[in-house]
Amino acid sequence: MAQDSAQPAPAAPATPARTLLLLIIPALLVGVGASLVLLAVSALGEQLQDVLWQDLPDALGIGRYSVFWMLVVLTATGLAVGLVVWKVPGHAGPDPATTGLDAPVLPPGVLPGLALATVLMLAGGPSLGPENPTIAVNVALAFWLGNRLIPRMPGPLWVMLAEAATIGSLFGTPVAAALVLSEALAGQQVRGALWDAVFAPLAAAAAGAMTTSLVAEPSFDLHLPPIGTPGWSDLLAALVISSVAAVLGMCAVYAFPYTHRLFSLLRHPMVALPVGGVVLGLLGALGGHLTLFKGLDEVSELARDPDGWSAGQFVTMSVVKLAALLIAASCGFRGGRIFPSVFVGVALGLGAHALVPAVHPAVGVSAAVLGTLLAITRLGWVSLFTAAVLVASPTILALLCIASLPAWLLVTGRPQMQLHADGTAVR
Numbered sequence: 001m002a003q004d005s006a007q008p009a010p011a012a013p014a015t016p017a018r019t020l021l022l023l024i025i026p027a028l029l030v031g032v033g034a035s036l037v038l039l040a041v042s043a044l045g046e047q048l049q050d051v052l053w054q055d056l057p058d059a060l061g062i063g064r065y066s067v068f069w070m071l072v073v074l075t076a077t078g079l080a081v082g083l084v085v086w087k088v089p090g091h092a093g094p095d096p097a098t099t100g101l102d103a104p105v106l107p108p109g110v111l112p113g114l115a116l117a118t119v120l121m122l123a124g125g126p127s128l129g130p131e132n133p134t135i136a137v138n139v140a141l142a143f144w145l146g147n148r149l150i151p152r153m154p155g156p157l158w159v160m161l162a163e164a165a166t167i168g169s170l171f172g173t174p175v176a177a178a179l180v181l182s183e184a185l186a187g188q189q190v191r192g193a194l195w196d197a198v199f200a201p202l203a204a205a206a207a208g209a210m211t212t213s214l215v216a217e218p219s220f221d222l223h224l225p226p227i228g229t230p231g232w233s234d235l236l237a238a239l240v241i242s243s244v245a246a247v248l249g250m251c252a253v254y255a256f257p258y259t260h261r262l263f264s265l266l267r268h269p270m271v272a273l274p275v276g277g278v279v280l281g282l283l284g285a286l287g288g289h290l291t292l293f294k295g296l297d298e299v300s301e302l303a304r305d306p307d308g309w310s311a312g313q314f315v316t317m318s319v320v321k322l323a324a325l326l327i328a329a330s331c332g333f334r335g336g337r338i339f340p341s342v343f344v345g346v347a348l349g350l351g352a353h354a355l356v357p358a359v360h361p362a363v364g365v366s367a368a369v370l371g372t373l374l375a376i377t378r379l380g381w382v383s384l385f386t387a388a389v390l391v392a393s394p395t396i397l398a399l400l401c402i403a404s405l406p407a408w409l410l411v412t413g414r415p416q417m418q419l420h421a422d423g424t425a426v427r
Contacts, residue, residue: 020200023199024203026153027161027203030146030162030165030204030207031161031203031210032207034138034162034166034169034208035168035209035211037137037166038138039212039216041118041130042216046123048120048122049123049125052124053073067281071285072281073125074278074280074281074284077124077126078124078277079270082269082272083270088117089109089110090111090113090114091269092110092114095421098421099136100418101132101135101167101180103132103140103159104136105139105144105155108140111141117133118134122293124277126280126335128294128333128336129294129336129339130170130336132334138162138165139162142161146158160200161200161201161204162204164181164202164208165207167180167205168205169211169212170212171220171386172209172220173209174209176386179381179385180379181198181202182198183380183381183382221392222346223304224362225361226362227362227391227393227395230395230396234363237352237358237359237360238363238367238400238402239406241348242367242371242404243407244371245344245372246372246374246406246411248322248344248375249371249375249376250410251322252322252323252326256326256417256419257419257425259330260329260419261423263332273331276331284320286320287316291317294335294340295339295340296342298343299347299390302317302343302346303365306350306361311352311354314348317343318348325340325344325376338373341372341377342390344368345365345373349369352364352368353365363399365391367400367403369383370384370404373386373387375410375411375417380404384401
């Protein structure tokens with residue numbers, strides 16, 4: 001019998017342990033450095049936020065979150081960020097509508113302006129998080145410093161280390177970074193074992209997560225009432241809520257190119273950003289002060305009293321927050337979309353519980369966060385991970401895995417909330 005002449009390609013050899021060992025020190029240094037950059041940006045933003053939203057209105061005898069003060073601060077934030085984008089060297093980096101978590105390597109001269117614009121945004125109240133610009137800053141620092149200190153290490157490795165370290169720092173655990181890496185490597189031809197490829201980035205993520213945990217002690221657990229063994233009604237609720245959340249998120253995704261184009265017609269950052277600030281102030285007046293800022297502290301306030309608002313109020317906050325995310329990302333504020341999307345999902349999930357009390361708060365929140373993040377980020381593993389850690393319940397993972405299936409079918413292959421340079425949506 002003739003044998004098939006085609007032979008399977010030989011497997012790539014595993015990376016020698018000595019090579020991996022030499023990567024540990026650079027990875028740890030990048031991890032600690034990335035965490036410190038994130039903590040510094042966040043701390044400066046929080047300090048300035050206290051001045052803008054507590055000290056100043058108290059000194060002036062104005063309500064901290066009155067409609068007038070929201071409009072003043074958000075418009076002023078637009079002016080300040082617009083001035084940075086206009087005048088500071090590097091113009092605070094590329095149009096944020098065209099960037100995602102996989103940041104390009106920016107020239108060092110861009111970084112001060114990008115960091116300043118991020119601090120001003122975090123303090124002023126626009127609905128964006130620190131993740132995208134902080135990753136961009138850390139990637140550039142790791143690339144330029146690393147290539148000078150250890151030039152024999154390939155540049156792409158410095159980029160991967162910085163991205164993993166920042167994601168680990170953001171979530172306080174390297175698991176999130178490992179999940180992002182697995183998705184990023186899925187479409188690439190990995191030489192050798194997968195764990196060889198993620199060994200150094202995972203070390204960087206662990207170092208970043210440990211540094212953040214030791215300094216800031218972050219926690220994503222919302223301390224919602226625990227759920228026991230899920231039943232059929234919980235499965236039905238998770239399927240429906242994740243799908244509704246995905247559809248709601250896709251409304252913002254489809255609107256993104258159009259709102260971005262409208263702000264682009266204003267042509268100048270000193271016009272587009274202040275106008276965006278005015279719109280955000282009006283949205284804040286509509287949704288209340290909890291719909292301002294990146295949303296991480298605000299979801300904790302919502303979760304402390306799941307029955308403290310009506311279904312209509314929860315849904316209003318969810319829709320307003322999503323609209324605020326859309327406007328902030330369209331007009332030029334520098335920031336990421338993960339944390340505001342979490343707020344959208346938490347408010348929507350609590351709204352489902354308020355509308356149908358039989359829906360367990362943990363099921364409603366985790367399913368809604370899952371659907372929203374799938375629509376906004378298209379990061380399946382990170383969406384599952386974030387939804388699960390918010391309720392800290394291992395038993396809910398099976399529900400979420402099943403609930404992710406219809407939500408993913410609703411979003412996959414469709415436009416993403418990221419644009420090409422010509423303004424068309426990335427698919």
